[in-house]
Amino acid sequence: MSKEIVSRKEDYSQWYNDLIIKGGLADYTAVRGCMVIKPYGFALWENMRDVLDKMFKDTGHQNAYFPLFVPKSLFEKEEENAEGFAKECAIVTHYRLKLNPEKKGSLMVDPESKLEEELIIRPTSEAIIWNTYKGWIQSYRDLPLLINQWANVVRWEMRTRLFLRTAEFLWQEGHTAHSTADEAIAETKQMLEVYATFAEKYMAMPVIKGVKSPNERFAGAVDTYCIEALMQDGKALQAGTSHFLGQNFAKAFDVKFSDRENKLDYVWATSWGVSTRLIGALVMAHSDDDGLVLPPKLAPIQVVIIPIFKGDEQKMAIDEKVSHLVKELKKAGIKIKYDDSENSRPGWKFAEYELKGVPVRIGIGARDLANNVVEVARRDTKEKKNYSMDGLSESIISLLDDIQSNIYNKASTFRAEHITKADNWNEFVQLLDEKTGFISAHWDGSGETEEKIKELTKATIRCIPINNEQEEGKCILTGNPSTQRVLFARAY
RNA sequence: CGGGGCGUAGCGUAGCCCGGUUAUCGCGCCUGCUUUGGGAGCAGGAGGUCGCAAGUUCGAAUCUUGCCGCCCCGACCA
Numbered sequence: 001m002s003k004e005i006v007s008r009k010e011d012y013s014q015w016y017n018d019l020i021i022k023g024g025l026a027d028y029t030a031v032r033g034c035m036v037i038k039p040y041g042f043a044l045w046e047n048m049r050d051v052l053d054k055m056f057k058d059t060g061h062q063n064a065y066f067p068l069f070v071p072k073s074l075f076e077k078e079e080e081n082a083e084g085f086a087k088e089c090a091i092v093t094h095y096r097l098k099l100n101p102e103k104k105g106s107l108m109v110d111p112e113s114k115l116e117e118e119l120i121i122r123p124t125s126e127a128i129i130w131n132t133y134k135g136w137i138q139s140y141r142d143l144p145l146l147i148n149q150w151a152n153v154v155r156w157e158m159r160t161r162l163f164l165r166t167a168e169f170l171w172q173e174g175h176t177a178h179s180t181a182d183e184a185i186a187e188t189k190q191m192l193e194v195y196a197t198f199a200e201k202y203m204a205m206p207v208i209k210g211v212k213s214p215n216e217r218f219a220g221a222v223d224t225y226c227i228e229a230l231m232q233d234g235k236a237l238q239a240g241t242s243h244f245l246g247q248n249f250a251k252a253f254d255v256k257f258s259d260r261e262n263k264l265d266y267v268w269a270t271s272w273g274v275s276t277r278l279i280g281a282l283v284m285a286h287s288d289d290d291g292l293v294l295p296p297k298l299a300p301i302q303v304v305i306i307p308i309f310k311g312d313e314q315k316m317a318i319d320e321k322v323s324h325l326v327k328e329l330k331k332a333g334i335k336i337k338y339d340d341s342e343n344s345r346p347g348w349k350f351a352e353y354e355l356k357g358v359p360v361r362i363g364i365g366a367r368d369l370a371n372n373v374v375e376v377a378r379r380d381t382k383e384k385k386n387y388s389m390d391g392l393s394e395s396i397i398s399l400l401d402d403i404q405s406n407i408y409n410k411a412s413t414f415r416a417e418h419i420t421k422a423d424n425w426n427e428f429v430q431l432l433d434e435k436t437g438f439i440s441a442h443w444d445g446s447g448e449t450e451e452k453i454k455e456l457t458k459a460t461i462r463c464i465p466i467n468n469e470q471e472e473g474k475c476i477l478t479g480n481p482s483t484q485r486v487l488f489a490r491a492y
Numbered sequence: 493c494g495g496g497g498c499g500u501a502g503c504g505u506a507g508c509c510c511g512g513u514u515a516u517c518g519c520g521c522c523u524g525c526u527u528u529g530g531g532a533g534c535a536g537g538a539g540g541u542c543g544c545a546a547g548u549u550c551g552a553a554u555c556u557u558g559c560c561g562c563c564c565c566g567a568c569c570a
Contacts, residue, residue: 004531013564087568158493158568165569238570277570308529347530365529375529492569
């Protein structure tokens, strides 16, 4: 019973923490603001990573790796970017410790070891990468340069939250260089599509594709494209970003190329990334009061088999039958676990795998052997049904597909119900407070108005949706003329 | 850095206001038996610098002061 989780309605934050800690994904550590990702959580990340990595490679990208440390002089070259991250950097100033003469058994920073130049632990890698690209790019023949890196980064946030905002997190960051603005913009949009496809097809999480307002734009970008997801508490979550960087970094790092006419020009850049935050999004998008609900396409365990038996004789008969089933299901490409551990009883296992979000559970006992059936329980609806053992792999595959689309549809319905139009200020505030979710409203396009709305309501412009419908209207706050609605929400 | 709260076994906690035997209870853990189709039952057992330091006192988990750490709310943010 110690593993019971707090209900979502009672305490949303506690519910979220319980899901992650008791579901076995991650835990806090001794390090401030950092977490340890446990094997089950990491297996989930690996599955996500594998899918994304393949999508990147299918769109012509290659992986590489750049240093963790960024010398301060490089870091500060692109001013806007440096300023944007200045307040959340971890900095290496020394390289050696020594015994503390005043306190036996303790160490102190050796003042003699002060670095001539401080090293910034990357909060993002544009600086170190563009400094490297300078040496790689001379001609249009070297372009486009399409590189991705899987790495960890550090952002010294004031307040942290498992997966959503930790001091250190894992991510991928793509950094590309192009000979024309159009090509770079096309790349930015292409990667946004990749992210959206991943979120919807694999995470079963509907997202809105859009462009950030100038206030919310990535420091150093010309345009920031994003995918925005909606969580079950009605708050929005930025799930991925793709930036068109213009020539800002090329100019800051002096990266020029000769075009076909032998004219020198700065290259055009993009960067794009998603992080372990996606795990937080996944957790919040689908889970319920019984625990995690993981989409079959990403679940580390898709099917768990639990034997129910009295005595060794029954156990052996079940083992024998299950070994054939496991072989059959594995052959069909299903990630399966047979939990025949005798340390815990069936009821405990049922609850445990529900907590862990395993999409399908198969129960098998002496009774089932006699009838040539298994009991199949699906995590999303908690429905239980007997399935014939004959052709089990086919029926399980179609069940997994069904679960995948069911949880997508559920999230999709929820989101559709939580995008609401507001046409005046009172309505806007009331919707934010009572209905939550995305509010579609007119905005006069000014940064001050956006800032003011944020101050008054804590809502920010999540994005201006791509291919947004143009419509005459009046700004929700100022009444100034507006040409389109944008999406507001309170966000993580 | 501002406002609030908390630190007692691996986890969650009672006791603190009003100082007094051997620090409470639940989960978990260990041993044994019985169990096993929705988080098992019984019996026995192990496990504690009561966050740290100083002070008051015959006596401190409890009172005082200082420090440290954590959580929540705000500013910041993928």
